[in-house]
């Protein structure tokens with residue numbers, strides 16, 4: 014294998030975590046397979062973005078153009094198709110994000126390359142990638158191989174790989190002109206709407222305290238929220254809590270919610286259904302509080318506390334606050 018492409022994802026000058034995660038995976042593949050990592054950066058005035066990833070790629074190919082200020086899959090598709098045709102990378106990684114979910118399928122159609130989406134791991138066998146995907150809401154892991162092709166497209170689920178740097182690289186910066194003149198645009202960017210004040214992105218949190226149906230009543234969520242606040246963490250939840258309209262959907266962890274990658278995940282009154290665990294593959298240390306010693310969450314948790322959350326959570330919170338006071 015010669016070269017792995019990753020499509021850099023950034024927004025308003027900020028690099029999205031998925032970029033670092035893909036660079037980590039590409040770096041790991043590069044170490045194993047002696048290939049190079051090229052980051053493809055589309056945007057406008059993106060030198061600081063390039064700077065921030067320059068020690069994680071061998072090459073950064075930059076298309077800097079006013080027309081690329083905001084993401085538009087129509088333009089990105091044309092640029093990527095041209096670049097893939099020219100460089101023939103063995104593999105192109107794209108985030109399985111709102112960007113990537115729009116770009117990857119149309120790029121696959123445009124280039125004729127095979128695409129595997131929402132992958133949670135990638136390996137190589139007989140010079141071809143093999144990817145791992147989840148099926149049936151995370152109940153089954155499937156290993157997928159491709160028919161032989163000149164290249165392969167893979168979208169990567171957020172939060173499944175570390176964000177750390179792997180290897181020590183020094184990227185060569187290559188600037189390319191956007192020679193495409195008349196790209197037929199079927200969509201236009203209208204505006205970027207920030208999430209409302211107070212809203213949080215649980216995929217970015219380092220510590221999540223997640224509340225499940227074991228909490229019993231809506232008003233009891235406050236107890237768990239206070240523990241999250243004491244720990245400087247963020248509150249998240251399982252699906253029944255959202256279904257009951259006790260918390261908003263964007264706080265839901267799991268296969269029909271968000272995949273998260275906190276350093277620490279504390280599950281309070283959550284049984285550990287596979288749909289919930291499907292969102293936890295990127296989590297570091299998992300701690301479970303549950304009164305049922307046979308709850309499936311204990312099979313996944315690194316630490317477990319068997320007991321009544323109404324007794325345990327207040328004690329934990331007080332201990333944390335005491336420790337903070339010194």
Ligand SMILES: Cc1cc2nc3c(=O)[nH]c(=O)nc-3n(C[C@H](O)[C@H](O)[C@H](O)COP(=O)(O)OP(=O)(O)OC[C@H]3O[C@@H](n4cnc5c(N)ncnc54)[C@H](O)[C@@H]3O)c2cc1C
Nearest residue numbers: 225226227251252267268269270282283284288289304322
């Ligand atoms: C297509 C599909 C998609 C889904 N997607 C998701 C998803 O994205 N995320 C998700 O979370 N679920 C999802 N689900 C639902 C999932 O199957 C489970 O129903 C759900 O995860 C259960 O949530 P829970 O653990 O909070 O509740 P329960 O399974 O009811 O567990 C509650 C737990 O609390 C414990 N408990 C009760 N009282 C106490 C107490 N006082 N102290 C301590 N522990 C106590 C119990 O022992 C129990 O283990 C999905 C289901 C389907 C069919």
